Amino acid sequence: MQHNWLIQPCASLNETARRAALARQGQLTKPPGALGKLEGLAVQFAAFQGVAKPEVQRIHISIFAADHGVAAENVSLFPQAVTAEMVRNFARGGAAISVLAQHLNAALEVINLGTVSVVEPLKNVRDERIAAGTANFAQSAAMTQSQCQQALAAGRNAALRAQQNGAQLFIGGEMGIANTTSASALACALLNESSQKLAGAGTGLDAAGISHKAQIIAAALALHALLPSPIGKWSRGAGAHVTSQEVLRCLGGFEIAGLAGAYIAAAQQGLPILVDGFISSVAALVAVRINPSARDWMLFAHTSAEGGHQRVLDALAAQPLLQLGMRLGEGSGAAVAVPLIQLACSLHSGMATFAEAGVSEQH
Amino acid sequence: MQHNWLIQPCASLNETARRAALARQGQLTKPPGALGKLEGLAVQFAAFQGVAKPEVQRIHISIFAADHGVAAENVSLFPQAVTAEMVRNFARGGAAISVLAQHLNAALEVINLGTVSVVEPLKNVRDERIAAGTANFAQSAAMTQSQCQQALAAGRNAALRAQQNGAQLFIGGEMGIANTTSASALACALLNESSQKLAGAGTGLDAAGISHKAQIIAAALALHALLPSPIGKWSRGAGAHVTSQEVLRCLGGFEIAGLAGAYIAAAQQGLPILVDGFISSVAALVAVRINPSARDWMLFAHTSAEGGHQRVLDALAAQPLLQLGMRLGEGSGAAVAVPLIQLACSLHSGMATFAEAGVSEQH
Numbered sequence: 081m082q083h084n085w086l087i088q089p090c091a092s093l094n095e096t097a098r099r100a101a102l103a104r105q106g107q108l109t110k111p112p113g114a115l116g117k118l119e120g121l122a123v124q125f126a127a128f129q130g131v132a133k134p135e136v137q138r139i140h141i142s143i144f145a146a147d148h149g150v151a152a153e154n155v156s157l158f159p160q161a162v163t164a165e166m167v168r169n170f171a172r173g174g175a176a177i178s179v180l181a182q183h184l185n186a187a188l189e190v191i192n193l194g195t196v197s198v199v200e201p202l203k204n205v206r207d208e209r210i211a212a213g214t215a216n217f218a219q220s221a222a223m224t225q226s227q228c229q230q231a232l233a234a235g236r237n238a239a240l241r242a243q244q245n246g247a248q249l250f251i252g253g254e255m256g257i258a259n260t261t262s263a264s265a266l267a268c269a270l271l272n273e274s275s276q277k278l279a280g281a282g283t284g285l286d287a288a289g290i291s292h293k294a295q296i297i298a299a300a301l302a303l304h305a306l307l308p309s310p311i312g313k314w315s316r317g318a319g320a321h322v323t324s325q326e327v328l329r330c331l332g333g334f335e336i337a338g339l340a341g342a343y344i345a346a347a348q349q350g351l352p353i354l355v356d357g358f359i360s361s362v363a364a365l366v367a368v369r370i371n372p373s374a375r376d377w378m379l380f381a382h383t384s385a386e387g388g389h390q391r392v393l394d395a396l397a398a399q400p401l402l403q404l405g406m407r408l409g410e411g412s413g414a415a416v417a418v419p420l421i422q423l424a425c426s427l428h429s430g431m432a433t434f435a436e437a438g439v440s441e442q443h
Numbered sequence: 444m445q446h447n448w449l450i451q452p453c454a455s456l457n458e459t460a461r462r463a464a465l466a467r468q469g470q471l472t473k474p475p476g477a478l479g480k481l482e483g484l485a486v487q488f489a490a491f492q493g494v495a496k497p498e499v500q501r502i503h504i505s506i507f508a509a510d511h512g513v514a515a516e517n518v519s520l521f522p523q524a525v526t527a528e529m530v531r532n533f534a535r536g537g538a539a540i541s542v543l544a545q546h547l548n549a550a551l552e553v554i555n556l557g558t559v560s561v562v563e564p565l566k567n568v569r570d571e572r573i574a575a576g577t578a579n580f581a582q583s584a585a586m587t588q589s590q591c592q593q594a595l596a597a598g599r600n601a602a603l604r605a606q607q608n609g610a611q612l613f614i615g616g617e618m619g620i621a622n623t624t625s626a627s628a629l630a631c632a633l634l635n636e637s638s639q640k641l642a643g644a645g646t647g648l649d650a651a652g653i654s655h656k657a658q659i660i661a662a663a664l665a666l667h668a669l670l671p672s673p674i675g676k677w678s679r680g681a682g683a684h685v686t687s688q689e690v691l692r693c694l695g696g697f698e699i700a701g702l703a704g705a706y707i708a709a710a711q712q713g714l715p716i717l718v719d720g721f722i723s724s725v726a727a728l729v730a731v732r733i734n735p736s737a738r739d740w741m742l743f744a745h746t747s748a749e750g751g752h753q754r755v756l757d758a759l760a761a762q763p764l765l766q767l768g769m770r771l772g773e774g775s776g777a778a779v780a781v782p783l784i785q786l787a788c789s790l791h792s793g794m795a796t797f798a799e800a801g802v803s804e805q806h
């Protein structure tokens with residue numbers, strides 16, 4: 081398989097529909113702008129869907145699960161077994177995202193890209209294990225070239241399935257013990273920031289735990305010659321060309337690569353993306369660095385309680401819809417934001433205009 | 444009718460159910476606290492409903508509509524006729540709150556407490572007109588004692604209807620051209636703040652319009668001897684006892700009094716309240732000043748774009764769920780927040796515990 085699919089152009093937004101939707105917003109029975117961010121959301125979906133009155137009913141949620149070699153460095157409060165245990169919990173309906181998907185009547189699939197332990201066949205779980213977790217990036221590159229491409233392609237396939245099933249919104253989620261460590265390391269390398277700034281509490285580390293995590297990340301950045309430097313070049317040297325995909329390969333996880341691949345492919349197909357929290361946003365950053373026009377198809381659901389999230393959102397010029405202090409992952413924050421999008425579209429499409437309602441306009 | 448109903452005690456929250464819900468939150472398959480504000484919401488509803496697994500399906504929305512004499516002072520961009528026109532729009536399904544109520548399958552009623560023009564009989568609109576608008580509070584008290592009590596009682600009746608219909612959540616909304624002027628004046632008097640600080644754009648005034656509005660309010664505060672003073676006493680004098688109900692009578696509107704009465708009665712019956720934006724929050728402040736324990740039954744939906752809202756929220760120690768820059772009123776911001784409450788309860792009640800799911804707990 082050719083892997084230049086990653087840099088193929090993304091779909092174009094329909095600017096005619098956007099203008100028509102903007103004009104309609106100005107005619108609805110409310111003061112201009114009075115619905116705040118909901119107005120822009122509806123207009124954005126008009127541009128996504130190429131229609132004057134968008135609707136968002138069919139939601140596709142793909143959760144990518146994988147283990148991380150760096151879990152051996154004692155960077156998480158939870159044992160690695162939890163990744164596979166949560167795959168079972170997703171499938172059986174007990175996890176947060178399972179409950180949310182049912183409430184939203186969303187399609188939910190889990191893609192196992194590499195838990196350490198084998199998981200028995202389960203409904204709605206796809207066994208696409210690349211390896212028994214990534215390698216420990218504190219010692220070597222997390223993935224081989226081939227593994228990284230395989231994970232990106234698995235994400236692409238998830239987005240293609242969503243599109244084939246008629247999805248109007250794609251949500252990616254992730255599960256992987258230690259994956260905030262991987263995501264923070266990626267963010268440090270891509271944003272030229274220190275690990276002290278971007279390492280966070282993850283599932284609930286205390287200050288000492290966060291400090292240890294930051295040290296592990298800093299050492300790994302040095303090992304891979306990806307330390308930030310004052311001139312904004314990686315320490316591989318000013319002359320060295322290091323691609324974002326190479327950064328992903330060294331520091332990422334299968335599930336983060338899966339998300340990045342899914343986002344790029346969704347954008348190429350014109351399928352709007354609702355990005356979840358910290359790890360998903362780092363995957364979105366990877367995707368945008370590989371294929372900048374993918375950004376056009378991304379909306380951001382919420383600001384996570386994870387410390388580094390705001391910095392990543394800023395780098396993506398993202399203005400999330402919700403600030404609820406969530407930090408669970410699994411796509412849960414994105415799922416919680418779905419009703420806002422649905423209500424925004426309902427208001428846009430269902431409200432009367434001043435003329436229809438016989439309501440006087442402003443002086 | 445005796446009007447001491449206003450100070451009768453509010454219902455008690457069920458602290459046993461709150462503790463049980465808190466304990467359950469700690470057992471669900473997620474890191475503690477990872478669902479952020481959604482966790483506290485579910486626990487709060489457990490205490491409201493006295494059950495371990497709350498649900499919020501039946502929503503009652505009462506919109507109070509009335510005109511304001513102070514509209515004569517050129518404080519709004521829209522003509523006064525819009526109040527009655529919007530009553531029709533609510534009833535016919537074209538207004539924002541109509542669309543939201545339908546989407547949420549919520550019961551919606553409109554109570555006309557005093558539009559200037561008579562509105563023909565309409566489905567779901569109750570004609571309870573007290574007068575053809577309030578008096579212009581820039582010249583005299585907005586309401587007589589009797590009118591103010593009548594408006595408060597109309598609110599109480601709405602809350603009683605909601606309770607009788609089995610509502611699990613009460614949302615109040617308002618419509619009244621010039622009512623941000625009334626609400627800002629009330630907030631100035633109750634919070635001892637200047638009108639320069641609390642007057643805002645309303646439906647979209649520019650800086651000159653806001654300045655004019657602040658001057659009208661300042662003059663009215665002086666007229667009613669309710670100007671803020673450095674010692675935190677109204678200018679009626681240190682010896683004068685001015686009740687919050689008297690402030691409401693001088694500066695309020697029928698719909699604001701209706702909301703305040705509804706909030707107090709809902710709290711007395713143990714019916715949780717979701718407060719909308721600026722005007723509703725000022726009504727909530729009036730309610731809490733009259734009957735402090737009403738605060739226990741209030742949740743706050745969103746921070747409005749209206750300038751003075753944050754100050755009012757701070758006075759109520761309120762931490763709203765949403766920050767979407769909305770400023771429409773009608774209960775619309777509260778309606779938009781309803782799915783968050785429903786999802787919070789679904790997560791709380793539907794997620795598996797660590798034991799149920801066979802997921803390992805933290806080290």
